[in-house]
Amino acid sequence: MDSQGKRMMQVLSTKSGATTTKLLSPGKLIVLTGPSGVGKGTLMRLLLSRHPELNYSISATTRPPRPGEVDGKDYYFISRDKFQRLIEKGEFLEWAEFAGNLYGTSRKPVIDLMKSGKSVLLEIELEGARQIRATFPELLSIFILPPTFNELEKRIRGRKKDSEDAISRRLKRAKEEIDSASEFDLQIVNDDLETAIHDIEVAMFSGKELF
């Protein structure tokens, strides 16, 4: 088996705590989307730590860094002018305005990873997910839902990272986003974190295009 076709062994944890050996085929694109605060980032970090063959693309944003966020690790924090220039040069695979800031996925790193047979996980908002789905119809797209709207609000507030203005913009947008959940391949409720991870893993490892 050559490096492109090499299937990597992966241990898939199950809800019972038992493990099963699974193979994730390379060169796949998986998109996690859903409202702000639903837990996409938390799920993505867990998936990346458990499945080293998955790759993450660091997004660019015009949002100022939150305390503790690191440029080049959490995001590339850039000015609106620079972001606009990158749009004009066609450097983004997708980009969108969300709650007053611009966010985008750089084209080259994602395409290079996929060309070299690596799998890529993107964690992006609704408009960007739609753009990616139009470009790569074969992708696996997963919409993460909160157990209730009240719980979503509790999570956004609980992380204490956003201003009141940002929280209300995000909650307003969340209602519209949740109404679009059925556009995506799968809808997974992030109530119990381990159950949600398990459900995503099942989709990743048993979807026909992922085997």
Ligand SMILES: Nc1ncnc2c1ncn2[C@@H]1O[C@H](COP(=O)(O)OP(=O)(O)OP(=O)(O)O)[C@@H](O)[C@H]1O
């Ligand atoms: N299953 C869960 N149960 C309870 N709390 C959770 C769960 N999943 C995530 N959280 C918490 O919810 C908060 C928001 O999670 P996170 O930042 O991952 O959301 P997000 O969808 O990535 O948000 P954003 O889109 O704004 O970046 C965090 O404090 C996180 O610890």
Ligand SMILES: Nc1nc2c(ncn2[C@@H]2O[C@H](COP(=O)(O)O)[C@@H](O)[C@H]2O)c(=O)[nH]1
């Ligand atoms: N369309 C894109 N959306 C992105 C990208 N990177 C992150 N995001 C999404 O933006 C919101 C807000 O993020 P936050 O870090 O300010 O809380 C959230 O839904 C992210 O998933 C991207 O490259 N493109």
